[in-house]
Amino acid sequence: MQKLFIEESKNGPQILFDPEANNYSVTGRSFPENAIKFYEPVFDWLESFSPPPNAELNFNFELYYISSSSLISLLEVLRKINNFKINGTSIKINWRYDDDDDDMRKIGEDFMNVLGLPFEFIEN
């Protein structure tokens, strides 16, 4: 499957989902005015991606700022990632945040509690 690449912009994070390189990452700031529209290609990509059998996928999230409408879209992204578990894929989320950014850590914890996905919290 072709990789997904969205370049970082002023209000949108860089998104790279590259199965060949086994690299899945969302990095930067997320506050596009229309978050649903921004994340639509990500939803589409995740819906058409089927990981190889017994795959172990690590998704790296390193976000500096997330607006409230982006939160809803990111939760949806994580729900779609969570769906891969049905096929026996093992998933881990690496949630990186600035060392003094408690709010960002809490957002990760909230996502973890809502979805029941394994999260590793990494302070930068």
Place this chain on the structure above:
Amino acid sequence: MPYQEQNTDPQGAFDTYYQGVLSATKEQQADVVVLHFGQMSKERVNDIGFEVESRMRDLGASKGSIKRVFSIIVETLQNIRLHGEKDPKGVQSTYLIVKKDEKGYCVTTGNLIFEENVPSIESRIKYINQLDPEELKDYYMQVLTNGEISHKGGAGLGFITIAMKSKNNLNYRFKPLGDGLSMFELESFVSLN
């Protein structure tokens, strides 16, 4: 002259109101961090966010308070772009004042709304203001997990997020400006740690 008698020019009334807010601000012992008056474009939201960030860094603000003020500004301005009304000439007039005094940072915005929407906005803010931090977090989780995006693209988390980042009550004011339009002023504080 009472405002009711000059009810054909909401834009003029908006301008006058802003001039009043501005001169009151200048009389206070507060540093003005950023000012905006006029049309609020998508690009302007980004630019103001980054401008405030760099000004606050220059003022020696902590990373935490910069992020909180940045967040409040983005949520407030995106709210206004999504829900704010336009004047009869089609301009979505908005003002924003970010100021700093010895207690902390204060973000004030003003924009036009339809008078008929005053009660629903007021009741949402009142509801949020009477929640303690734990209740506010529960309410936030509830809206987040049931998150439905309105036809305008809003997630219903704007005021909640502003209140959580501010950690203070939200102050607000409405003032009828004529032609069924009202001024909606919102003020949030970020206290210095």
